Amino acid sequence: MSRRSEVLEEFFIDLQSSLSKLIQGAWRGVELDRLEVVAAVDVAYANDLASAAAVSWSLKDDKPMEERKLLCEATYPYVPGLLFLREAPIMLRAVKLLSSSWQLLLVDGHGLLHPRKMGLAVFLGLALNRPTLGVAKSLLVGSEKPGGWFGEVEVSGEVLGYWFKPEKGRRFYASPGYMIEVKQVPEIIELLGGRYPKPLSLADKLSRDQLR
Numbered sequence: 001m002s003r004r005s006e007v008l009e010e011f012f013i014d015l016q017s018s019l020s021k022l023i024q025g026a027w028r029g030v031e032l033d034r035l036e037v038v039a040a041v042d043v044a045y046a047n048d049l050a051s052a053a054a055v056s057w058s059l060k061d062d063k064p065m066e067e068r069k070l071l072c073e074a075t076y077p078y079v080p081g082l083l084f085l086r087e088a089p090i091m092l093r094a095v096k097l098l099s100s101s102w103q104l105l106l107v108d109g110h111g112l113l114h115p116r117k118m119g120l121a122v123f124l125g126l127a128l129n130r131p132t133l134g135v136a137k138s139l140l141v142g143s144e145k146p147g148g149w150f151g152e153v154e155v156s157g158e159v160l161g162y163w164f165k166p167e168k169g170r171r172f173y174a175s176p177g178y179m180i181e182v183k184q185v186p187e188i189i190e191l192l193g194g195r196y197p198k199p200l201s202l203a204d205k206l207s208r209d210q211l212r
Contacts, residue, residue: 004077012082016118023126023178030104030131030180032187036060039102040199041091041124044207050074050087052094053206056102057199059191064202068097069210080140081115084123091120092127104180104188105132106200111177112160113153115141125178132177133188135200139163139173149194150186162186166195 041054049071056066070093076085087109095105109120111134121134142153142160150164153173161175162185174185192198 004079009079009082009085012085013116016082016116019126020117020122023122030184032184032191035103035188035191037065037100037102038104038106038192038197038199039095039098040106040108040197040203041095042108042200042203042207043087043090044204044211045074046211048074049211050090051207051210052090053203053210054091054094054098055199055203055206056098056100057202062193062198064199066098066100067202067206068094069206070094070097071210083109084118084120087120088123088127091124095124095128103131105130105177106192106197107132107134107177108136108200108204110134110136110140110161110173111175111180112182113140113142113155113173113175117160119175119177121175121177129178131179133180133185134161134175134177135197136173137170150189162189164189164196169195172196 039056043052052070054068055064058065107121111119111121119134121132125132142155144163145152150162152159153161163173165171
């Protein structure tokens, strides 16, 4: 696996900041009443080996339609705030292996809930020019507002995503990646069963199973 590069990381931090300003108008919203099929992608690691899994999932039948897996060498070390350097290339290729059509991509990683509003889900959405939602298990930036089973997450006074804590399940954080409005996030999670999304859980399992 390649080593960290201070020059490269500085460049991509500046790129994140610049792209964030350029695509501010991209969150125009997705038509949720027509949402039928979602895709999900996740990556697992064993030393320098990266295992990606992508699935397409029927919301009507509540079951997977297609599963694709991919193995390759991890391309970059983990760096907080620059996860896309490590995971976006293999995630992008895994999603492209899906032959079935989908309308929304669920990404194991943050979207707007990122120091520069350019999390992994934003990059994937931008590269694919498709709606994406970032779903993460830990908070990278922001303050959580109180709520019932979900609440807003603010960054510098701006709501950029939501935390969710189903009665049976762990807390997770969801934020727009691309072509999704912040206010649509709770409704999307409701459409996905009001819990950590099953498609992402399956992608996580498949990626780990492949390493075994």
